Amino acid sequence: MARGGDIFMMEGLTRPSVRLAMHGFGYIGKIHVMAAQLAHLAGGTSLSPVWELCVVRDEHSPSGQLASQFFSRLSTHVEELGTAGLAGVDIVSPNYLHEPAVVAALRGKAGIYCEKPLASSLDRATEMTRSVIAAGRLNQVALVYRFHPAVEEALAWLKSGILGRPFTFRGVLLHGSYLNPKRPMSWRLQSELAGAGALLDLGVHLFDLVRVLLGEVCCVQAQLRTFVAQRGNAMGVRQAVTLDDWAQVNLQLTNGVLGSIELSRVHFGLEAAYFTIVCERGTLRIPLDHLQPAEVHLLAPGRAPDLPDTTQGLSAYRPAKKLTEDVLLCCHTTAIAIFLHRLQGGTLAYPVPTFADALAAEQVVAAAQSSAALGRSIRMEHSPLET
Known part of the structure; x- marks a missing residue:
């Protein structure tokens, strides 16, 4: 796999430096x-x-003026992401703008770090993934809940066999900011730009955890609802919301495990994020909204499995809790530290989310959309792409 561009020593610095570029500079770019x-x-x-x-x-723009304080230079031309000498390109623009940024980055030699979801449609996400794989380019996607400490622990518990065979699971990711009908229309609420609502924006995170913790999805049954049907745009004109506010998705995995995922952007005051797994000899709960260990309940007394040491696990890349108690900042920091480690040619035993992983999660999203539209279960056919 081809690595990124120049890693060099800057005058006055004792550590090597890495040249990075960013596409977009909204909220997540600042993060x-x-x-x-x-x-x-x-x-x-x-x-x-x-x-x-x-x-x-x-x-x-305000974002552009702020960016000028952190970046050596600004541009409005996406083609400049192919600039020679860049080691990494970080894509944090809206979903529908990811593809031209990826195409431009592939013209250079930089590694690619991309926010989720990859694209607003499965077809475009598939094409992007194929291009990145064909180029042999180092790539990573910001499916950052993989780097939550409790997810790392849960994976170790499941691999240890102490809990036995998994039976069922439930994942919940409930946000609340879109319950307010006065929140204005944005690209995130338009199907042609965002692709889907809570199902895609939040769902890719939990569908990815299903895959990394438990296995591949083979059957999907979903219900989607839009509760705030219209919103005013910047001019005060009412427009139809064409995406889901809430989704309930039932899944069956190829290994027989059953479970459900609930996703919402209207649970104001009741926000929650967790993932539970019931196994034959006990249960696991992953508190995704707090930096806490995985909760494990064993039917019989048992010893905790040995977690990977810092040369293979995530503790070497994770900031100390006293530096940040914010879950997402901690997970983003760990993810980007690992991306930079990989730009240096480093490897990691822990599963790092790639374009192929993000595409697999978005395939579940597409199956859920089809299920909701047709009112029946959808069986998934797997033809995985490997990075």
């Missing part, structure tokens, strides 16, 4: 910059991130 700096300060990476280029829609 990525914070995470990269925290990863460096916390010792999760030996590389000092140097933000050379930010491609934005408007250099004079």
